[in-house]
């Protein structure tokens with residue numbers, strides 16, 4: 385696990401975008417795992433800028449998102465489908481047939497989970513997975529207690545996660561109770577993981593991820609066991625981590 389410190393959110397986003405662009409350029413048909421939430425918005429802005437200035441094309445890229453709320457259709461402003469189109473897909477040349485998100489309104493959610501997992505396998509797995517982290521250690525929507533063996537599945541969201549995400553909705557009651565998420569195993573099978581962390585409110589979670597026991601009660605701790613994880617975090621998020629473990633460059 386390599387930890388790279390940046391000054392602030394902007395420099396974290398820029399460094400992440402440069403790294404993603406370089407990685408995509410080296411692969412013939414790259415498969416990119418994507419995350420939602422506030423953290424990756426800056427990264428997506430930089431990717432759009434890079435596309436507009438002809439530094440990168442997404443024509444050969446396939447994308448798989450980590451998760452989607454159950455019960456929200458694609459047009460719902462709070463669905464991750466809507467988020468991804470708003471913050472990235474509508475502004476770059478990724479073909480729509482290459483875009484994959486779990487369908488949160490599928491008739492049979494379990495069938496949808498299996499089919500999503502199969503779709504990831506059928507393109508040969510994810511080359512680089514972008515991740516954020518929840519304050520309770522969730523990755524994707526894998527809440528504390530999720531089995532490290534899990535594949536794409538339906539989850540009941542923790543009240544704390546629903547509260548954290550309520551800022552995007554008109555009221556707390558509108559935040560769905562369930563989501564479909566890639567499982568811990570699905571995430572761990574990515575060849576490379578790029579975790580972005582920003583702000584002092586994530587410092588405790590980041591410290592636990594790096595120094596804590598690998599334990600299902602803190603899902604992100606599993607990342608300690610992945611062969612190729614890079615964490616790009618800003619200074620505020622790294623306030624609990626000794627500078628000895630931190631580098632300034634990729």
Ligand code: GLP
Nearest residue numbers: 420421422423516517518524525
């Ligand atoms: C959400 C998403 C996660 C994300 C996390 C942190 O619940 N499902 O994938 O990493 O929240 O979000 P934020 O970046 O807004 O803090």
